[in-house]
Amino acid sequence: MLTRLNVASIYVLDKQEALDFYVDKLGLEVGSDFTQGSYRWLTVRVPGQPDVEINLEQPGPPLHDEATAEQLRELIAKGALSGLVFHTDDVRALYETLQARGVTDFTQEPIDHFYGTDMGLRDPFGNAIRVLERKTAAAATA
Amino acid sequence: MSREVEDLNRRLLRARDAMDRAYAEPLDVRAVAAVAYVSEAHFIRSFRAVFGETPHRYLQRRRVERSMFLLRETDRSITDICFDVGFMSLGTFSRTFREIIGETPSSYREGHGPMVAPNCVQMWAMRPRVAAATATPAESATQSSSFGEAGAAAAPLA
Numbered sequence: 001m002l003t004r005l006n007v008a009s010i011y012v013l014d015k016q017e018a019l020d021f022y023v024d025k026l027g028l029e030v031g032s033d034f035t036q037g038s039y040r041w042l043t044v045r046v047p048g049q050p051d052v053e054i055n056l057e058q059p060g061p062p063l064h065d066e067a068t069a070e071q072l073r074e075l076i077a078k079g080a081l082s083g084l085v086f087h088t089d090d091v092r093a094l095y096e097t098l099q100a101r102g103v104t105d106f107t108q109e110p111i112d113h114f115y116g117t118d119m120g121l122r123d124p125f126g127n128a129i130r131v132l133e134r135k136t137a138a139a140a141t142a
Numbered sequence: 143m144s145r146e147v148e149d150l151n152r153r154l155l156r157a158r159d160a161m162d163r164a165y166a167e168p169l170d171v172r173a174v175a176a177v178a179y180v181s182e183a184h185f186i187r188s189f190r191a192v193f194g195e196t197p198h199r200y201l202q203r204r205r206v207e208r209s210m211f212l213l214r215e216t217d218r219s220i221t222d223i224c225f226d227v228g229f230m231s232l233g234t235f236s237r238t239f240r241e242i243i244g245e246t247p248s249s250y251r252e253g254h255g256p257m258v259a260p261n262c263v264q265m266w267a268m269r270p271r272v273a274a275a276t277a278t279p280a281e282s283a284t285q286s287s288s289f290g291e292a293g294a295a296a297a298p299l300a
Binding site for chain 1: 147151159163192193260
């Protein structure tokens, strides 16, 4: 029986640029960051949730030959590959924080639904990110 | 070479996102092309190559998807819904809906109730499918400066 999701991978075009975005802008923290030969194992995670890590994977050697890497890069850039969904306790505050940090690529500003309030943005490479502030049980039945 | 392709794809995606955001506004293809920093003709051609359908067709199907959402989830009149999602005439809306979905908006409404799925999932998954080969020559024409339904005032796209 599986007990827990530990690591999920997303493709990015550049690990360092991904780190700048996911940590400095979005507010995640670094999970693992070590280099073995020419390969850098780099993960980020939500502060307070240490057991789920997002592996930031970059197309190219040693994982892919150049032709494969090129195909992947084109797919990333047209938004056809990865996506992430996060929860927050205040999506409107986060929206303002992200704007203040220079994030402009919002696909949807915060909107209220019966299940909560959400917004959408893209990372610098084209990956979709959704953020949801779930309606609490008390608020949902009020 | 590859960097150029990635960069163009990313900008086309940004333009597509702009259509997903502003589908309810009267959109001008020139304004959407400007989001991608390309000329109108280049935009239509490259959008089709990258996403498999013309920008016009993409937007039409986004509008139809949003109208299906409103037909399922609300009691608004079909005329109101037509304008809510960016069509400029009821005739165009009804004809486009029938062409794409195969039934009228009112018969679709009768057959479908609210869906148990977050809005983002519905937008992601419910836009009607199209095969690239079915886009008509008229839709791929590069002379048109509008999306057909758009009025004179094009919405500004940030």
